[in-house]
Amino acid sequence: MYEVRFHGRGGQGAVTAARLLADAAFREGKEVQSFPIFGVERRGAPVAAFTRIDDKPIDIKTQIYEPDVVIALDSTLIGVIDVADGLKDNGKIVINSKKKPADFKFGDTRVYTLDATEIATKHGLGTKTNPIINTAILGAYAKVIGNIGMAAIEQSIENNVPIKKEENKNAAREAYQVMEA
């Protein structure tokens, strides 16, 4: 079983990212679960969302306490909350940031960064202060985690994103390309 946690702010699309990832995995024949943090957070507040992926039916319905990957859609959250909380020993962190992985201090944990904001705005997805980066980040996921293929992610976008389907796919593709695995 593979467990992913997304961090973002209410309204930034962490929940959608988690759903899209689950849907993509499902399209690859995997069993999936995806859920937001169960709370009453308002727009702007830090939120989290989760995805579980497995080859066999997923029985457990507990929260995710020890994710395999953490994805931070908003680097300003780092410091505000402990994004690495509970991360497995060999876990990975993907951060939307202009900075280099080395600029982040998470001990031994493997950190990846991507300027998803740049990519998103370039493809006309949201504004600088309010970029829609969930699709770009999934491209990065596909590259660095590698357990879901880009085809499935694109299909998931096609089927679930209501507007700007092409732009979103392009953002994901670009992220996939620029990302170093």
Added chain:
Amino acid sequence: MYEVRFHGRGGQGAVTAARLLADAAFREGKEVQSFPIFGVERRGAPVAAFTRIDDKPIDIKTQIYEPDVVIALDSTLIGVIDVADGLKDNGKIVINSKKKPADFKFGDTRVYTLDATEIATKHGLGTKTNPIINTAILGAYAKVIGNIGMAAIEQSIENNVPIKKEENKNAAREAYQVMEA
């Protein structure tokens, strides 16, 4: 245990009569219960009310099915309903009527009649079409049944009847006097 059933029409005072009788018995140191028929009868409809009297605490809370006495406040009810229903073999029936006991056919059952309407209206209790006869009938009860004294009945009237206390007591007294035991 002595069980009494009163018959009347909604609004005629059967319930009050049953209560007054219970209160009188209580004043004589008896244990009592009194209750109306448990229904939704409207003014004018036939109703019934009950009194239980005993020397020891009354445990049972059932309806009264086999009364020792039946009192009909309104003779026109006879024929409409079976006033003698369940009456004990040696039971008695007291009827408010101008007629003679012999005019009523209740087999072997001992029947008493009293023109309570006459007495009540004479004492200024209600009108001919709407007489308040419950106190007069209690006078009759005291005489023919005899297990409650007039003093207690008068005291019960004094304590429970909101207006025309004296008139009511007088009606009861007159009924007691004219009644043949």
Added chain:
Amino acid sequence: MKITIGAINDKPGSSKNYKTGSWRTLKPVINLEKCKKCWLCKQLCPEGCITKKEEGPQINYDYCKGCGICAHECTFDAIIMELEER
């Protein structure tokens, strides 16, 4: 008689089985000679027990509770209330 599913009552107007005439202490009696067939009494009877007949209103005493409205409202004093004899 058997109970119905959900206590439905599928006998419309079955209240007629219950004769409310027994409630009556006063009885309305119509004087057809005075009656002008204005049908006000029928209209205002709470029991709906006055029916239109050729000769004038007819009271169904099975149901008349003797409220006296018909007599009270009849503009032509064509109804009087009498003490019920039983």
Added chain:
Amino acid sequence: MKITIGAINDKPGSSKNYKTGSWRTLKPVINLEKCKKCWLCKQLCPEGCITKKEEGPQINYDYCKGCGICAHECTFDAIIMELEER
């Protein structure tokens, strides 16, 4: 911390323990020179995090969510919103 009887909260204003400043992406900055001390910003701030000071309004960034109302409403353009640096 212990729970209370009936979940009563007897610490009025204890919400202050939660710093909503972390929600901010844009940050209001006051230009005191332009400010006319009309206190409109204080009045309209949803967070109640602007206080009156001798020198003009002061924003408590621990709570400011960066909504931008103060800047938008200031008639004298004395507040501008800047991208938050963290």
Added chain:
Amino acid sequence: MTKMTIMGNMATALGAKLCRPHVIPAYPITPSTLFPEKISEFIANGEMDGEMIRVESEHSAMSAAIGASATGARVCTASASQGIALMHEMLFIASGMRLPIVMAVGNRALSAPINIWCDHQDTISERDVGWLQFYAEKNQEGLDLMILAFKICEDKRVLLPGMVGIDAFVLTHTVEGVDVPDQKLVDDFLPPYKPEKYLDARTPITFGSFGTPEFYQEFKYAQVKAMEESEKVIDEAFREYKKVFGRTYQKITPYRCEDADMVILTLGSMSGTARAAVDILREEGKKAGCIKMTVYRPFPGKELIDVSKNAKVIAVLDRDITPGLGGALYADVAAQFVNRTAHPVILNYILGLGGRDIVINDFKEIYDKSHQALEKGIQNPVEWINLNKEIL
């Protein structure tokens, strides 16, 4: 002390009056209506302080009760049946907020079909709401239990609301002789309600918080513990009541149970009839006993086990029904005995729904049926008594 002949509703109203409630939000419903009527009369005639709130529904009655109680007032109300059902949501909230509101109930059946007569479904179906529940056998108990309910519910160790049930008509509208205690004695027994925390501008607190998963279960636990704590508070209060007023109360009151092979467990007004039936059965040589349950929540499990230890059967009488299971009381009793190595057979009888009278014969039938079950084995642990099969 005054002796009077009064109806059950008057008894609970007088009980309430003696407790000097500040606020009485109430809404009329048969068979409880006489309660607010009497309170209105007391106030209109200057016999009582306190204010009625003539609310527009029972939901508002309980809401106003909550508001008033949280403000530090002693609060009392009355309802029944549909009225209680309409309060359902607010009953949970009153207990969750730990407000010692006391409600007089005239136990009545629930719709549909609509029925105004006695059964216990209305309060039994509120057995989860976290209120203490008391059931009276007679009017005297109705009065006394109102006073006791305030005493117990307001105890610092409890702080939970409570309801006192008197059976529709069989008590509410039945006149019995009742001893009405002196105000002075009640004042001593029940001191003014002085909560530690209440709505007061001098010390602002927030009532009705949002309880996240981090804390919710612990809040519930504390509430459940308070209910358990009330067990001993009830015993204390009953003892003190006896001392002051001379009348004995017990959570459950056994009658001729010591040597009984069958005990009948009852709630409310049927308990008296049960005793009478037991006497008759005894005369017939049948070793019957019965147990009146006065306190239903908290459930007096220990006491029940104790008094029924010699019995072969407990016949649990439910004047309520849980479709798809059986009687509610039955399941509650089962939970007390299920893990005991030796225990009586527990049988369940559904009876008296919607005002069906409960008569001596019913108890005889129950005795016989139970005996048969003992001898021939249990066919069906849940049986209906006095069912008119002809119309089914």
Added chain:
Amino acid sequence: MTKMTIMGNMATALGAKLCRPHVIPAYPITPSTLFPEKISEFIANGEMDGEMIRVESEHSAMSAAIGASATGARVCTASASQGIALMHEMLFIASGMRLPIVMAVGNRALSAPINIWCDHQDTISERDVGWLQFYAEKNQEGLDLMILAFKICEDKRVLLPGMVGIDAFVLTHTVEGVDVPDQKLVDDFLPPYKPEKYLDARTPITFGSFGTPEFYQEFKYAQVKAMEESEKVIDEAFREYKKVFGRTYQKITPYRCEDADMVILTLGSMSGTARAAVDILREEGKKAGCIKMTVYRPFPGKELIDVSKNAKVIAVLDRDITPGLGGALYADVAAQFVNRTAHPVILNYILGLGGRDIVINDFKEIYDKSHQALEKGIQNPVEWINLNKEIL
């Protein structure tokens, strides 16, 4: 059949849509709101006939549902928590009138304190109202059970309303892969609702009669019998569903129970975690099993006795609490076993209230505690799991 990844609310909404309800009176409440939202969307986009009634409260939602169902329409609604509590009165009335309304529930805790997260108190506390109750473990079950509920409830032998519970957030807001059946198959499985009697000017009938003591008990009895009758209708429907749609449903589903010495009885989404825990316990050499209860009303007593016959302990997990007694499911289970000569020890664990997560460790603790109880005797049959003692 379409495979999609959807949330639990969407699953129940799609299940409802496939049943072609005519009238959907609904009121928003977390965590069920997505249900009316989705229905609104389906209708706004012409994907669905039927009409929403955007009522002003849940009491009116159920009232409108009753009106519409009595008129002969197929009716569906959704609610949770306070919303269900506010319907309480009308839930009894819907079942008393024998109207096969189906309600999708997002199981959520009850105030106070207010809490929007999962527990089962809202529907468990409606266990007396005469509705069938189904609990889903996952979204697929949520969808299927909606269709099944209509099928079962509308059966002439049943004619009772039913509710389908999916756990707040854990299912309502969790995306899972779900097979959505073809409309054609559902249409065949579930023919149009054709009641024999309904409000129609051509054949006037009266609904909602006044039921006097002469008849009330018999009306209730008939209703209770219909609930019992539903046991076999449920089995039939489950069998047919399997045939048509290929998925298996059982009132209770045992997992590794044959040789288990301890079986854990669960309701709702915790059932999956229980299976995972059982596997882990088995690996540790502990003979654990678990039973998922899908149908809670009517209570599947016979089935439960059967599957647990080899167990030494049944650990009954209650995501609800009856203050002053214990878990509701516990008492229900106790009622099944109490009169059996040899039966497992029945232990009760209260857990997961107000969204407290139920995790593998909890099951381990339950196993250990139960074992201890077996060995050292039962200290307290009702224990709380995962309680934060530090804040008490």
Added chain:
Amino acid sequence: MTEEKELFACGHRACAGCSEPIAVRMILEEAGPNTIGTICTGCLEVVSTGWPETAWEIPLIHAAFENSASVASGVEVALRQLGRDDTHVIAFAGDGGTFDIGLQALSGMLERGHKILYVCLDNEAYMNTGIQRCSSTPLGTSTTTSPAGTYSIGEDRQKKPIGAICAAHCIPYTATATIAYPQDLKKKVRKALAVNGPSFLHVLVPCPTGWRFSSEETVELARLAVETGIFVLWELEGGNLQNIKVTKKPKTWRPVEDYLKQQGRYKHLFKPKKRQDVIEKIQQDVDQKLIELGITKET
């Protein structure tokens, strides 16, 4: 002479002289048999639906006390969905079920625009439970929960202006009526059933038992209520109260005392001591209301 079928049958158990059946019969006569009715718990229901009997000859549903309007909403939508929407839907409710416990359901029904005629049968108290005060109970009325007493003149609040409240919802048709004016009442029913949306009809139904008068005076009291201005007959299309049309103006308006003194519920205003102050207050309120309705009184 053909006899129309009565849609509310004999044998119901209302008190002798009750006006609720009179009103129901008049309304159903106008609406005709193609009508589904909903009712609240209350006198009307209790006296007419005791199983195995029913007085109703139209399809009828009673569910609870507070929800005639929402049950009717369900019926109306179902009829539309099932293609039977030529059937009228009439929701009956008492004043308790309208002014108090049923107000919200009513407001929702009005706001949602269901095509339903809502009829409030107003006898100014909770009669079925034994004459308790309701927000429909007029100032100075003695009821069992607003008893006249040493410290009380009876009800101390004004009657809730239910008509104005309903009209404020901007519904197509609102009106008042009473049994003493059958033609007026029926005409209003006709109009109400003709509009495409909700309508509200407020019918005063004197109750001999609760108002404490002799049963034959029922219609007379309804008439007196109108002639004294206590209960003004009006109708209104839409939500602008300025457009109210008074449909019945007596030639001379009688003093309210004529109305009050006939009823036991106002006895305390006359005995033991005449409470001129209260009577005058009631008169003033009526006068004020008439002025607001633009009626100049010539007495």
Added chain:
Amino acid sequence: MTEEKELFACGHRACAGCSEPIAVRMILEEAGPNTIGTICTGCLEVVSTGWPETAWEIPLIHAAFENSASVASGVEVALRQLGRDDTHVIAFAGDGGTFDIGLQALSGMLERGHKILYVCLDNEAYMNTGIQRCSSTPLGTSTTTSPAGTYSIGEDRQKKPIGAICAAHCIPYTATATIAYPQDLKKKVRKALAVNGPSFLHVLVPCPTGWRFSSEETVELARLAVETGIFVLWELEGGNLQNIKVTKKPKTWRPVEDYLKQQGRYKHLFKPKKRQDVIEKIQQDVDQKLIELGITKET
């Protein structure tokens, strides 16, 4: 310079730019600390009372969603009984808790005459549960339960005239207000608290999340609502709507389009195709309302 104590503290969790806290703060500033508040379930409660924190510096009680008014009734009577009735009682409620599920409790509170200021914080939908339609939702608004779609223009019913409905109860004081006019709002709070009986204050509180606009525009939208006549600021003493006093009249009334086009909830009226018909209908309704209020528009 002395700093007044804020009675609604920082740290609450409302969305950035939410106007509910703005309104609450203004109201409490006027009412002062000697005030007990009651609230409904809804955004305000959820963002301010999460245990162990509370944003409230006055005593506050939240019980359920539908009963702010009845809880407040209990508080008010208790204060009187306990001799503490110098304390103000303010019942806060959302539009859902007022127009819909709380209407009956409110009506009861008004009718009984409690001395309570009832404040409806109207953001025109159920926001706490995620933007569902309420009877406060204006015509043409897209919400999650009145979604714009192929067969839908969004909400198809008019906003329930809650002010008129409350005023129809003949209460001493009814008014509307919004956060863009703090002085007007505070003055109305002052007046409301001064009357001896119930008062109703209807406050428009724009919601960036539910109306879909950028958080800094909150106050601007409140202002636009007034300047377009969508939300008229008025006050009224007593129940006669003819006495309404409009307290804010812009020099020129702006077209409603200016207001609509700034909000995502009306996007479908502009894109993909401009729905001139709907916009015009909304404009006409506003014009009509202004005429009824006796306002002659000079545009």
